[in-house]
Amino acid sequence: MTIETRLFINNEYVPSSSGETIPVFNPANDNLVTDQVQVASKEDVDKAVAAAAAAFKTWRCTPSAERAAIMLKYADLLEQHAEEIAQLESTDMGMPIMFTRMMAASQAASFRYYAGLTDKVHGETFNEDGDGLFKMITYEPLGVCAGISAWNGTQLSIGWKIAPAVAMGNTFVHKSSERSPLSAIYLGKLVKEAGFPPGVINLLSGGGATGALLASHMGIAKIAFTGSKAAGRKVQVAAAQSNLKHVTLELGGKSASIVFEDANIENAIKHNSQNFLINNSQACSAASRLFVHESIAPTFIDGLKQAWMGLTHALGEPADDKTFLGPMVDKAQAERVNEYIAGAKADGIEVLVGGEEQKRAGHYVTPTLLLNPGLESRVYKEEIFGPVLVVRTFKTEEEVIELANDTSYGLSGIVFTSDIARALRVASKLEVGTLSINSAHWPSKFTSWGGFKQSGYGRESGLEAVKEYVQSKSIHVALKV
Ligand code: NAD
Numbered sequence: 001m002t003i004e005t006r007l008f009i010n011n012e013y014v015p016s017s018s019g020e021t022i023p024v025f026n027p028a029n030d031n032l033v034t035d036q037v038q039v040a041s042k043e044d045v046d047k048a049v050a051a052a053a054a055a056f057k058t059w060r061c062t063p064s065a066e067r068a069a070i071m072l073k074y075a076d077l078l079e080q081h082a083e084e085i086a087q088l089e090s091t092d093m094g095m096p097i098m099f100t101r102m103m104a105a106s107q108a109a110s111f112r113y114y115a116g117l118t119d120k121v122h123g124e125t126f127n128e129d130g131d132g133l134f135k136m137i138t139y140e141p142l143g144v145c146a147g148i149s150a151w152n153g154t155q156l157s158i159g160w161k162i163a164p165a166v167a168m169g170n171t172f173v174h175k176s177s178e179r180s181p182l183s184a185i186y187l188g189k190l191v192k193e194a195g196f197p198p199g200v201i202n203l204l205s206g207g208g209a210t211g212a213l214l215a216s217h218m219g220i221a222k223i224a225f226t227g228s229k230a231a232g233r234k235v236q237v238a239a240a241q242s243n244l245k246h247v248t249l250e251l252g253g254k255s256a257s258i259v260f261e262d263a264n265i266e267n268a269i270k271h272n273s274q275n276f277l278i279n280n281s282q283a284c285s286a287a288s289r290l291f292v293h294e295s296i297a298p299t300f301i302d303g304l305k306q307a308w309m310g311l312t313h314a315l316g317e318p319a320d321d322k323t324f325l326g327p328m329v330d331k332a333q334a335e336r337v338n339e340y341i342a343g344a345k346a347d348g349i350e351v352l353v354g355g356e357e358q359k360r361a362g363h364y365v366t367p368t369l370l371l372n373p374g375l376e377s378r379v380y381k382e383e384i385f386g387p388v389l390v391v392r393t394f395k396t397e398e399e400v401i402e403l404a405n406d407t408s409y410g411l412s413g414i415v416f417t418s419d420i421a422r423a424l425r426v427a428s429k430l431e432v433g434t435l436s437i438n439s440a441h442w443p444s445k446f447t448s449w450g451g452f453k454q455s456g457y458g459r460e461s462g463l464e465a466v467k468e469y470v471q472s473k474s475i476h477v478a479l480k481v
Contacts, residue, residue: 001084005036007044007205008188010051011198017043022178022207027094027327027334028318028362037181040204042213045173048202049219052144052171055199060141060169062197064119071115071167074194078108081190085155089183090318093151094327094363095279097319103155104183106443110159113445114167114466121168121466134477139470141169142246143221146214148235150227151177151329152282152385154184156443160460161224162201168469170222171200175214177227178207179329215239222246222469226284229454248458248468250284250450252383253411255441256404257287258426260397261295263416265303267438271414272389273307275440277314277367280328281387284455285412285434285441288384291400294393301352301371301391308353308369308389315364327363328386334363337386341368344379352391375406383409397426405431410452412441433459 005021006013016038023035040048059067078085085107086100095103126135147161154176162172176184184203191201204210208231215223215238222245225235232249239245257276259268272290281288292300316323328334338357345355354368367387373380380390394400404413413432415423423437433451434441443449448459458468 001087003034003088003182004185004188005034005205006038006185007040007048008185008191008203009044009048010202011188011192011196013188014044017041022181022205024092024182025330026091027330030331030362033091033182037178037185037205039206040175040210040213044204045210045213045217048173048204049144049217051199052173052202053199053219055197056141056143056171059166059171059197059200062169067167067169068115068118070195071111071118071163074190074196075108075111075115077190077194078104078111081186082108085183085186087319088186089154089180090326092182093154093180093329094318096316096323096326097321098323099279100155100183103153107155107159107163109445110163110461114163117164117463117466118167121470128479132479134479136475136477138473138475140473142469142471143170144219145170145172145222145224145469146217146220147172147174147224148211148214148227149174149176149184150284151180152279152284154180157226158184158187160449160465164460164465165469166196166200168466170469173202173204173214173220175204175206175210178205181205211235212238216242218243220245222248224248224250224458224460224468226250228252232456246468248450248460249456250458250460251409251411251454251456252385253284253286253409253451253455254289254381254383254407255285255287255409255412255414255432256430257290257414258400258404258416259290259292259296259300260415260417260419260422261293262418264418264438265296265300268416269300269303269307271416271440272304273311274324276389277311277325277387280325280365281389282329282333282385286385287412287414287440288389289380289404290389290391291394291403292391294395297393304391305352305369308367311367312354315358315360325367325387328365329363331363333386334365337365337384337388340379340382340384340386340388344370344373344377347374347377349373349377349379381407397422401426401429405429408454411455414439414441
């Protein structure tokens with residue numbers, strides 16, 4: 001397959017005006033995939049925003065049925081080309097193909113879901129109420145919206161950002177991560193073939209500098225950012241210092257998984273081993289702090305250890321259908337995770353499984369299970385974004401709620417128990433935006449996704465996401481003049 005590396009602006013693939021490029025390596029073997037990924041310069045960003053602004057004038061008043069038909073055609077095309085998309089995403093970020101196929105499918109699902117909402121966001125009316133006025137609220141699109149994605153779920157992120165935006169009549173400029181640009185660039189030809197008019201969807205590549213240009217752009221009405229707390233903070237500042245654009249932030253997490261003594265042990269082990277390790281735990285919602293009730297701790301931790309030891313053999317080539325664990329996204333991320341593990345060992349934290357560096361080629365990290373890290377240790381407090389799970393025990397429900405909430409993050413959580421009253425009681429007290437009972441937390445198109453505290457604000461996915469791409473207008477009509 002020829003790999004597209006150019007920018008997609010106004011329905012055309014174009015090279016970067018600056019000629020700057022970035023290389024992409026396959027993290028499974030460090031082979032160069034391409035050194036030609038074009039970096040969007042200020043001029044390119046301005047062109048993309050101008051194209052989106054021009055397209056907004058007509059796209060916002062294109063009949064909803066027409067917008068929906070184009071979105072549905074695009075979803076069909078995504079499905080027809082799912083294998084190429086999955087291969088590209090697997091090649092540049094190392095996610096096993098069995099999961100990148102799901103990512104590609106998730107983007108199609110988002111476009112179908114939001115296509116069904118193009119004609120369902122209606123206004124409200126209020127009768128005269130002694131004030132001589134008939135009143136109404138209408139909802140209007142914001143204008144040119146931008147999205148910046150992290151590398152760990154490009155296709156999902158694109159679906160969550162672009163689909164609700166264009167469904168509501170906005171136009172879009174998206175920037176993928178410099179660490180996983182290929183599957184995003186590929187989408188341009190499908191956007192055009194689906195019939196999106198020029199400028200409605202523009203796809204840029206580049207790093208933090210290109211992201212900063214979007215965040216500070218005077219022509220962008222809203223930016224939906226997914227990434228680290230540090231970069232999210234910069235985006236918010238840039239938005240405030242430019243045109244006060246709307247901002248939503250999907251940031252990191254250090255989520256808790258709580259296993260009570262009455263939990264189904266086998267199920268809790270599965271979700272805290274295999275399911276925690278999906279995508280090498282390079283998932284914002286990964287519950288990387290596990291709390292186990294002390295009365296079941298010896299048996300549970302023994303079972304967990306066995307499950308983790310089994311999974312250390314699951315490492316393989318991401319392109320292989322059977323591979324469950326691929327490499328980390330790149331050298332820097334593998335080194336970062338290995339540094340956390342080495343630091344934990346140097347601090348004397350007990351290593352139950354893993355702990356040693358991989359010798360094989362590529363940027364693989366050994367899944368590592370750590371017992372009883374101190375409450376102030378880095379592995380306990382900081383988001384590692386890799387296959388490292390820390391385990392502690394607890395005595396009471398009150399204590400574990402306090403432990404779980406003792407973090408600046410608030411993205412996700414899991415509660416394992418067979419007592420539904422306890423599950424809901426604990427769920428109501430956890431300071432998180434997404435939570436599952438008796439299962440690892442995965443996104444659903446029906447529910448919203450987003451964080452409490454420093455995991456960000458605003459919501460993607462579900463019905464709630466459309467509110468992020470409209471603004472209300474109140475209109476009053478005097479009944480007697
Ligand atoms: P990152 O912050 O390094 O990069 C994210 C994106 O921001 C990239 O596209 C990057 O080019 C861009 N960027 C960097 N500096 C910027 C700046 N100053 N202005 C504008 N854009 C800038 O994060 P990452 O390493 O790609 O992703 C990992 C992080 O993302 C983790 O913290 C993870 O938890 C988080 N994440 C959150 C969610 C969620 O839905 N909450 C989903 C996926 C990842």
